[in-house]
């Protein structure tokens with residue numbers, strides 16, 4: 782197994798101070814290169830689970846194992862994982878190339894390496910000529926492709942997607958899910974993909990897991 786989630790558990794405090802269980806003893810294992818779609822009703826804890834896997838939320842209990850190593854306590858930036866959210870969360874004042882370069886600058890790669898990898902990832906998502914535009918000069922689908930390029934540029938060992946296509950219209954959703962699937966398979970990235978759309982889950986995933 783490449784990524785193993787064992788006994789993941791999380792509760793939050795509600796307004797009246799009661800603990801509310803959100804994720805309760807959740808187990809899931811993914812083989813290397815596998816894409817699992819996580820489906821389930823709104824509020825069942827999908828985003829909370831994904832945030833724990835990414836290291837953006839601390840679990841109450843449970844362990845996360847990546848390639849045989851316990852990474853439960855490892856900070857987000859050391860997990861080698863990339864996240865694509867529903868909202869593109871691009872930096873509005875930076876052009877596309879700088880948005881994609883950001884994760885590499887943080888990791889202190891050389892300017893030459895950064896340029897090469899940014900060009901490669903923009904080509905990968907079909908935006909080779911868009912490096913100089915700013916996000917508000919792009920369509921929603923193009924912005925989501927930039928978000929994907931920004932995730933892939935760090936060559937993640939795990940890709941985590943939280944309803945990345947739900948802000949797009951139906952035609953574009955269909956097109957982009959095929960593109961994401963092709964990329965995910967070509968790069969053989971272990972992927973956890975949250976969606977509400979069962980057709981999207983079927984199109985994108987090797988396996989569908991229901992939560993809640």
Ligand SMILES: Nc1ncnc2c1ncn2[C@@H]1O[C@H](COP(=O)(O)OP(=O)(O)OP(=O)(O)O)[C@@H](O)[C@H]1O
Nearest residue numbers: 793794795803821822823824825826827828829830
């Ligand atoms: N930081 C928080 N503090 C308190 N409660 C929270 C917090 N984050 C999430 N919750 C609660 O946890 C529950 C699960 O939320 P989560 O966002 O994980 O659901 P989800 O399955 O992703 O839903 P959706 O499909 O609508 O995105 C919800 O009831 C939510 O209100």
Ligand SMILES: [Mg+2]
Nearest residue numbers: 827828829943
């Ligand atoms: Mg959610």
